[in-house]
């Protein structure tokens with residue numbers, strides 16, 4: 001079978017990473033077309049992998065040497081780019097968010113439904129991380145019994161002043177939204193946000209850290225600590241508490257180390273500096289499985305409905321930051337969730 005010919009739209013941090021992975025590590029794919037608003041960047045990255053540059057993202061999607069598309073442009077560009085892929089009937093891997101508001105996200109779900117097959121995959125890479133996959137298997141096995149609680153911790157080393165409380169929800173907590181839906185296999189029905197005294201590293205008016213609390217359809221409570229100026233590194237930990245057991249992961253994943261030092265020794269593991277280091281394996285599995293599926297004209301991972309649900313929960317979360325209230329999440333017709 002010939003290689004999947006891929007166009008990558010947006011080659012900043014994430015798109016550049018995907019181009020490199022598709023060209024160097026993933027089997028069965030060739031990056032043929034690069035598009036970015038920044039032509040110089042597009043040209044440099046295209047040259048590094050022998051691809052050509054297309055200035056118009058929609059021309060890239062429609063190009064005869066393109067079988068599938070990776071979208072890593074900023075969120076506001078996603079809706080039209082995904083719809084263009086659906087119009088052409090080709091598989092697309094779209095980084096979160098699917099769109100910037102629930103109504104337009106549901107429109108994408110409807111458009112895919114009309115197309116009659118699953119073509120839109122969302123870049124929720126944690127589903128492909130071995131630790132999350134093992135936790136999902138354990139939960140589904142029933143060995144820890146019915147799940148009652150899910151505790152998530154999401155800490156970043158630092159973020160610029162632009163990264164406000166709303167972005168903490170839409171850019172960071174969005175991953176915990178998908179993790180909760182993935183692990184629990186049910187929808188989130190409400191969101192509440194509790195705001196402790198902010199760190200002195202937070203700009204004026206930014207609530208950092210925050211505690212975000214989801215309730216699910218069956219009554220599971222999910223707590224998310226979001227702290228994006230924690231100064232240490234990238235710490236993503238999860239604990240699932242069931243009736244007969246619990247599982248915790250994401251802690252000291254590089255191993256526990258004991259080191260003798262001048263002040264009497266220290267104990268602990270390494271903390272990865274960023275998400276690329278922490279989730280390198282997950283990104284690899286995500287891309288490989290998407291390429292394998294796209295060569296057969298489909299996808300293999302979280303879909304348009306998952307993207308829509310995440311946008312809807314995050315919109316409620318942003319409202320919950322503002323109002324301090326418990327904000328309900330109401331999703332469109334669940335008929336569409338089957339894709």
Ligand SMILES: NC(=O)c1ccc[n+]([C@@H]2O[C@H](COP(=O)([O-])OP(=O)(O)OC[C@H]3O[C@@H](n4cnc5c(N)ncnc54)[C@H](O)[C@@H]3O)[C@@H](O)[C@H]2O)c1
Nearest residue numbers: 010011012013014015036037038072073074075077095096
């Ligand atoms: N899955 C993850 O862990 C993860 C991590 C980081 C970012 N993301 C997502 O990836 C996307 C890109 O984020 P990033 O951090 O790489 O941003 P970035 O700013 O580093 O890169 C975005 C690139 O897109 C280009 N661009 C702008 N408008 C465009 C358009 N209309 N069409 C094509 N290109 C356009 C910009 O010039 C820039 O080069 C975002 O949606 C973000 O939420 C996902």
